[in-house]
Amino acid sequence: MPSAPLPAPHPLSSAPAPSRPDAPAAPESLQALARLCTTLPGPDSTAQERIAQREAQLTKPPGSLGRLEELTRWLGGWQGRATPQLERVQVIIFAGNHGVTTQGVSPWPQEVTAQMVSNFERGGAAINQLARTADAALAVVCVNDLRPTADFTAQPAMSEQAFMQAVATGYNAVPTDCDLLCLGEMGIGNTTAAAAMAAAVAGGSGADWAGAGTGLDENGMAHKATVVQAALYHHGGHLANPLEAARRVGGFELAAMLGATLAARHLGVPVLLDGFVCLAAVAPLARLHPQGLAHTCLSHCATPQGRTHRLAHHLGMEPLLGLGLRLGEGSGAALAVSILRGALACHTGMATFAEAAVSRSEAL
Numbered sequence: 001m002p003s004a005p006l007p008a009p010h011p012l013s014s015a016p017a018p019s020r021p022d023a024p025a026a027p028e029s030l031q032a033l034a035r036l037c038t039t040l041p042g043p044d045s046t047a048q049e050r051i052a053q054r055e056a057q058l059t060k061p062p063g064s065l066g067r068l069e070e071l072t073r074w075l076g077g078w079q080g081r082a083t084p085q086l087e088r089v090q091v092i093i094f095a096g097n098h099g100v101t102t103q104g105v106s107p108w109p110q111e112v113t114a115q116m117v118s119n120f121e122r123g124g125a126a127i128n129q130l131a132r133t134a135d136a137a138l139a140v141v142c143v144n145d146l147r148p149t150a151d152f153t154a155q156p157a158m159s160e161q162a163f164m165q166a167v168a169t170g171y172n173a174v175p176t177d178c179d180l181l182c183l184g185e186m187g188i189g190n191t192t193a194a195a196a197m198a199a200a201v202a203g204g205s206g207a208d209w210a211g212a213g214t215g216l217d218e219n220g221m222a223h224k225a226t227v228v229q230a231a232l233y234h235h236g237g238h239l240a241n242p243l244e245a246a247r248r249v250g251g252f253e254l255a256a257m258l259g260a261t262l263a264a265r266h267l268g269v270p271v272l273l274d275g276f277v278c279l280a281a282v283a284p285l286a287r288l289h290p291q292g293l294a295h296t297c298l299s300h301c302a303t304p305q306g307r308t309h310r311l312a313h314h315l316g317m318e319p320l321l322g323l324g325l326r327l328g329e330g331s332g333a334a335l336a337v338s339i340l341r342g343a344l345a346c347h348t349g350m351a352t353f354a355e356a357a358v359s360r361s362e363a364l
């Protein structure tokens with residue numbers, strides 16, 4: 001990826017970079033994974049405090065940059081930097097295939113997953129253009145070599161070993177030195193897996209969570225809802241355990257996104273999540289730890305009434321954008337990078353009241 005010139009650094013960024021915590025090795029069993037999900041580091045509160053102090057000195061009415069101010073604190077808190085940076089932004093697309101496609105839940109054939117991976121590699125997809133404009137590196141990871149999961153209406157999507165391997169693939173894919181991770185996915189049929197995951201984590205029926213995906217009509221959606229419902233019946237009480245839900249009704253790329261999000265937490269890397277599939281994949285982290293998704297930010301929701309918004313609301317998350325995107329690939333996450341760059345540019349580039357000789361309001 002060609003990289004644009006970096007912005008002039010704020011004087012504080014010449015301070016030595018904090019040493020990154022070494023993440024524990026990828027967990028090898030479901031029990032070890034559950035343990036790692038419940039022993040999560042918190043943000044750097046000193047960095048957050050210093051960011052808030054500088055924010056209060058900048059030439060603007062307090063709070064007037066709205067969510068941008070909160071985003072700068074979020075970035076710095078999880079990076080462990082009083083001056084956050086976005087020099088190395090990484091988009092990772094995890095690709096996987098789904099046995100449940102044999103039930104006719106997607107209007108597209110399974111081979112489109114591999115074909116789109118080739119398209120990503122040749123630079124022809126939307127995410128290639130959006131990652132380039134975000135000045136982000138792009139990596140594509142085919143999970144389980146794109147061999148499909150089992151049809152989860154009749155058996156678990158993955159064995160414990162295959163699930164743990166997919167989690168480790170995601171866990172080990174996160175560069176230790178990146179400043180921000182954008183997650184994306186590609187997998188024909190994965191909105192059915194995401195719908196089942198959403199039902200398992202947030203409750204509700206197949207009809208509550210089965211959407212149009214890549215373009216089903218009303219009849220197609222009704223059929224997809226019955227397929228999800230059949231999976232919910234089949235796996236029953238096992239789905240109360242969020243990691244078992246991810247193994248039984250998730251998918252390879254969803255498991256990898258869960259692993260990547262967990263590694264990012266242990267590495268001090270904030271994460272921008274893409275749409276419905278991405279959110280459903282990482283939702284187990286929120287069920288296992290009350291702050292399990294605090295280092296993540298949901299980049300977008302297609303519509304305020306839609307399923308992604310409903311799931312986000314259930315998880316206490318507020319999307320940054322609402323552009324009607326329903327592509328996947330990490331497209332919304334890549335677009336949201338520019339919002340973070342804007343927040344950071346204001347925080348590092350604005351003059352303080354003292355520097356600019358602007359009088360402060362006595363009333364505030």
Ligand SMILES: O=C(O)c1ccc[n+]([C@@H]2O[C@H](COP(=O)([O-])O)[C@@H](O)[C@H]2O)c1
Nearest residue numbers: 106186187189190191213214275276328
């Ligand atoms: O991220 C989303 O919100 C989203 C919504 C609809 C479709 N997709 C993408 O479409 C594919 C899955 O759609 P489907 O209909 O085959 O389940 C997969 O590659 C996703 O990236 C993604």
Ligand SMILES: Cc1cc2nc[nH]c2cc1C
Nearest residue numbers: 108112186214327328329
């Ligand atoms: C063409 C196509 C591109 C995609 N990108 C992400 N999901 C996708 C699904 C399809 C079908």
